[in-house]
Amino acid sequence: KAGVTQTPRYLIKTRGQQVTLSCSPISGHRSVSWYQQTPGQGLQFLFEYFSETQRNKGNFPGRFSGRQFSNSRSEMNVSTLELGDSALYLCASTQQGLGEAFFGQGTRLTVV
Amino acid sequence: AQTVTQSQPEMSVQEAETVTLSCTYDTSESDYYLFWYKQPPSRQMILVIRQEAYKQQNATENRFSVNFQKAAKSFSLKISDSQLGDAAMYFCAMWEMRFGAGTRLTVKP
Numbered sequence: 604k605a606g607v608t609q610t611p612r613y614l615i616k617t618r619g620q621q622v623t624l625s626c627s628p629i630s631g632h633r634s635v636s637w638y639q640q641t642p643g644q645g646l647q648f649l650f651e652y653f654s655e656t657q658r659n660k661g662n663f664p665g666r667f668s669g670r671q672f673s674n675s676r677s678e679m680n681v682s683t684l685e686l687g688d689s690a691l692y693l694c695a696s697t698q699q700g701l702g703e704a705f706f707g708q709g710t711r712l713t714v715v
Numbered sequence: 716a717q718t719v720t721q722s723q724p725e726m727s728v729q730e731a732e733t734v735t736l737s738c739t740y741d742t743s744e745s746d747y748y749l750f751w752y753k754q755p756p757s758r759q760m761i762l763v764i765r766q767e768a769y770k771q772q773n774a775t776e777n778r779f780s781v782n783f784q785k786a787a788k789s790f791s792l793k794i795s796d797s798q799l800g801d802a803a804m805y806f807c808a809m810w811e812m813r814f815g816a817g818t819r820l821t822v823k824p
Contacts, residue, residue: 703765
């Protein structure tokens with residue numbers, strides 16, 4: 604069974620640009636959550652999608668958005684990038700009812 | 716709202732010794748899941764152990780065990796016979812996947 608796949612693994616963008624990250628969950632998993640991890644900040648919850656609907660949202664500005672497709676794949680978009688958006692972005696998928704989250708290897712975003 | 720608190724930013728243990736990592740949480744739910752995840756330098760998040768709140772028995776996975784105190788909303792992780800490969804960041808989490816700030820565990824040979 605394939606794990607959670609995040610693409611790309613590494614990304615360098617310029618301030619003001621926008622970026623789209625992709626996450627393919629484990630087959631059969633309908634929930635996808637996104638997290639931002641920065642040094643000293645732990646994992647900050649961005650949002651969760653379940654069956655193409657945003658079910659939960661963290662405390663991030665509107666520049667951060669996401670969506671989920673009918674095959675459960677999810678994308679996260681960050682517009683008007685700022686230097687502070689440099690982070691590791693982790694995606695996790697869960698099988699509803701079991702709770703355990705399986706994580707991808709993350710996308711390392713660097714904003715210069 | 717759910718919150719998870721890890722009050723130990725860093726911990727250190729001698730190889731083969733035992734260490735306990737602390738975690739407290741807050742929730743208004745009566746049934747929920749609690750987790751400990753490990754993040755080694757590779758950054759891959761790995762599930763260490765899971766506890767279901769309705770189960771009174773503490774979960775155990777080989778050298779890893781938890782002390783779950785539901786009334787106190789406490790969920791600590793005990794690592795016995797620590798190994799060099801246990802060195803990592805450890806995150807406490809609860810459904811719906813809210814994480815603590817993490818504890819960096821160093822294992823000394």
